Amino acid sequence: MQQESPLSDNTSTLRDSPSEIAAPKITRKSHRKSRAGCKNCKTRRIKCDERKPHCANCKRRDVQCAYPTHNPVLDPESGEGLKSCEDLRLSEIELTYHWSTTTSQSLSAWSSGGVVWQSLFEDVALNHRHVIHLMFSLTALQLAHCRPSRRSQYIETADYHYERGLTGLTHDISNIGTENCDAILLSVQLICFVNWAKGPQVGEYLAFGNHGRSDWLVMFRGIRSTLESFGSENFSKTHTPAVKSKGRPLPTLSEPAGYQLHLSELRDHVAVTSQPADSPKNVKAVDVLKECYDSRYGGIDTEYHVVFAWLYRMDDDFLDRLQGRDAIPLIIFAHFVVLMQEMETFWYMKGWTHHVMSGIFESLEREHTPWIRWPMAKVGWISP
Structure with a gap:
């Protein structure tokens, strides 16, 4: 994941006065750069005092204060934050590779359908980060399924990207339009796949649950709501692979007797x-x-x-x-x-x-x- 570059401090210089009084030398105070601020302060690009549960800025504005789950601290001396960023980039390289070669191919019965899913990474996901996060989440879950020895690591990665994908999708839904409806529909579809891929959950039975409608059903019905809001003709990129059925019929099966x-x-x-x-x-x-x-x-x-x-x-x-x-x-x-x-x-x-x-x-x-x-x-x- 591409990291934001820290904003550099600009130090103003004072010109000598006519009386040649030397300007005081302004030195940069050494400090620890942190990415641990709350989400609101990050969005507004202002300094956060990082107090919990509510930072001073959010408390003053009377808004909900929320902190990211993962915030690597960029400490130039320890290098721990830089290592975390490097690990994240390596993880995303791995996830991109496996999405392109394996996971995208598993979402369709046909290789041509897999190619369509594969192409959505470039056509839609690169312009909408929440789509990339959800693609990565699903891919990490497949890796967890295929590599039991590293299951916990991949599950953590899947949860990391799922949380960020859901946050980005929620923001986009509140501003839905013709320019982002394809991305929204694709993310909703991916969430359905992710919920399947997490495996059976206690008390959740897809169409009903012990504690209200299942998360999967809410998202699945969201596909219908999204399509009805704009009409299927506006979903030129995402309607084909996951909603419409096109191409050759599936292999014939023996029908259940009677x-x-x-x-x-x-x-x-x-x-x-x-x-x-x-x-x-x-x-x-x-x-x-x-x-x-x-x-x-x-x-x-x-x-x-x-x-x-x-x-x-x-x-x-x-x-x-x-x-x-x-x-x-x-x-x-x-x-x-x-x-x-x-x-x-x-x-x-x-x-x-x-x-x-x-x-x-x-x-x-x-x-x-x-x-x-x-x-x-x-x-x-x-x-x-």
């Missing part, structure tokens, strides 16, 4: 047992799911992750009831997990299928569990 009949029976069950106000939306959820099954097993889908079109198309009311552990949405979601299982081909989806199915099973009252036996069997998950 899925048409089972989904038809599920639809009838949903129509009869749903509350009257919820019935139309629940039935629609099954119908959309049937479309997703037909697309995947009918040789239409061209990318594995387009199965998430089902969650993309669900309205907020359905997702709210899923979050509230309503039995019918949970049962329908369990049938979606069958489609999700195929994505475990990719390193960033490992372990998610069984984890999500276990969360659904634990959330359902036992009288409803017979309706998820079919998806449980298809993904090979056995209840404890």
Whole structure:
């Protein structure tokens, strides 16, 4: 990461007066250069007294004071800060290399799709630092997955870049326009991949969580909100690789035996047992799911992750009831997990299928569990 050059102090000189009184010699006071100031002072480019939890400037302006997590102190004598900067540059060289050669290629079923992701580094990321940070975060997580002996180091690196990417994205979202909407959409997509790549989290089941909507779902729905805000035609660079499905169909798979009949029976069950106000939306959820099954097993889908079109198309009311552990949405979601299982081909989806199915099973009252036996069997998950 390119470091800012410290601002040099300008020492003014005094001309001799007519009486030839010598000007006092102004000497530079030796001091320790620090990058430990708060974020607000850095932004305003003013000196920070570095008091915690609130520096004097923020306290006077009555604004929230926040300090960066990592702030190498540039001590010319010790050289520790300079070494930290050097390590960071080396880390970014490694991450750039692996993004270009490996990680970008893992985001698509096809080499051509990997090339598109690879090109986004130059086309979008170099002009928007939050995109670079999130690319680096995802790459570090893949390295953690592939190199267990250095896992803790790569996880720390991933967290470092994720935090900075999220901060930059938040700033850009508050100023969204045609000049940065591509970068915002790309970062939101990358955050979804990063949350997958972090692996299954206790109490988080992608579409619902024990402590409110999962972080992944919030960001995934953010893709829809971003596209709807500007229209997909404005996303010339980022709409192709991760939202639209283009190119050749995926390899044909043997379809789950009797899925048409089972989904038809599920639809009838949903129509009869749903509350009257919820019935139309629940039935629609099954119908959309049937479309997703037909697309995947009918040789239409061209990318594995387009199965998430089902969650993309669900309205907020359905997702709210899923979050509230309503039995019918949970049962329908369990049938979606069958489609999700195929994505475990990719390193960033490992372990998610069984984890999500276990969360659904634990959330359902036992009288409803017979309706998820079919998806449980298809993904090979056995209840404890």
